[in-house]
Amino acid sequence: MLIQLLEYLQSGKTYSVQELAELLHKDVGSIQVELEYLENQGYIRKVAYQADCNHNCNGCHGCDQPTPAALMSIYGKLLNEPNRRNKMKLYESGEDYLEAVLMLQKKNGMVRSVDLARHMEVSKPSVCHAVATLRDGAFLMMDEDHFLHLTDVGREVAEKIYERHCFFTEQLIAAGVDPRTAEADACRIEHIISDESFSRLKEAAAQEQE
Numbered sequence: 065m066l067i068q069l070l071e072y073l074q075s076g077k078t079y080s081v082q083e084l085a086e087l088l089h090k091d092v093g094s095i096q097v098e099l100e101y102l103e104n105q106g107y108i109r110k111v112a113y114q115a116d117c118n119h120n121c122n123g124c125h126g127c128d129q130p131t132p133a134a135l136m137s138i139y140g141k142l143l144n145e146p147n148r149r150n151k152m153k154l155y156e157s158g159e160d161y162l163e164a165v166l167m168l169q170k171k172n173g174m175v176r177s178v179d180l181a182r183h184m185e186v187s188k189p190s191v192c193h194a195v196a197t198l199r200d201g202a203f204l205m206m207d208e209d210h211f212l213h214l215t216d217v218g219r220e221v222a223e224k225i226y227e228r229h230c231f232f233t234e235q236l237i238a239a240g241v242d243p244r245t246a247e248a249d250a251c252r253i254e255h256i257i258s259d260e261s262f263s264r265l266k267e268a269a270a271q272e273q274e
Contacts, residue, residue, distance in 0.1 A: 069098055098208075156255045159225045160184070161194045162203060165212055166222035175212045228254035228262060235269065 072079065072087060079087075085095045164183055168175040181191045195212065198204035203218035214222055232253045236246035257265075 069095075157194065158198060158201075158203070159221060159255060160251070161191075161198060162214065162218050162222040163225045163229065165204065165214055166219065166226055169214075176210055177212065180212070225254050228257065231262075231266065231269075 069084065069088070072084065081092055081095055081099065084099070085092045088095065161180065161184070164180055165175050168179055168183055172179070177191045177195055178188065180186075180195070181188045184191070195204060195206065198218065199206060202215055203221065205213045205215055207213060229250050232250035233243075233246050236249055237243055241249070
């Protein structure tokens with residue numbers, strides 16, 4: 065239900081708890097619990113709303129109309145705000161985890177921490193620590209069934225790294241490098257190459273194939 069809630073909230077609209085309950089066909093109490101969790105994690109925020117105001121100011125911010133004493137709680141999106149997005153600097157290991165989640169999602173559809181540990185051949189405590197860090201940085205989410213989901217920001221990073229990984233693996237194998245060595249080298253190159261250099265290499269490779 066967490067993912068469904070965020071999908072609605074990412075539209076940029078604001079919703080009351082009652083409206084969300086009706087949209088998701090859930091009781092108000094269940095919705096309230098999930099919203100409080102998302103708010104505590106920093107994904108959403110509660111804003112005051114003037115029910116009878118005709119101004120489209122998304123929560124009466126900047127509105128010079130007097131706000132009545134009775135306010136309705138509305139929830140709005142925070143997932144991609146700059147202060148949240150840049151909260152944690154991603155290192156190579158973080159990018160590797162995001163890439164692994166993406167790869168496992170493509171392969172299996174759903175991903176849990178134990179799947180990550182098996183795929184990356186690391187201990188479960190290491191995965192738990194990495195997942196907690198990525199959740200704190202708003203790159204990753206865990207639903208009530210403990211399945212992992214990439215946020216928009218996390219997916220952007222994962223797809224970027226995965227594209228580089230595939231590109232360099234293919235290029236190295238085509239050049240005659242052993243596939244296992246090519247895979248390992250691609251894992252290192254994908255993190256350090258600049259966006260400009262990678263873009264130029266892709267253009268050069270595309271021209272060679274024409």
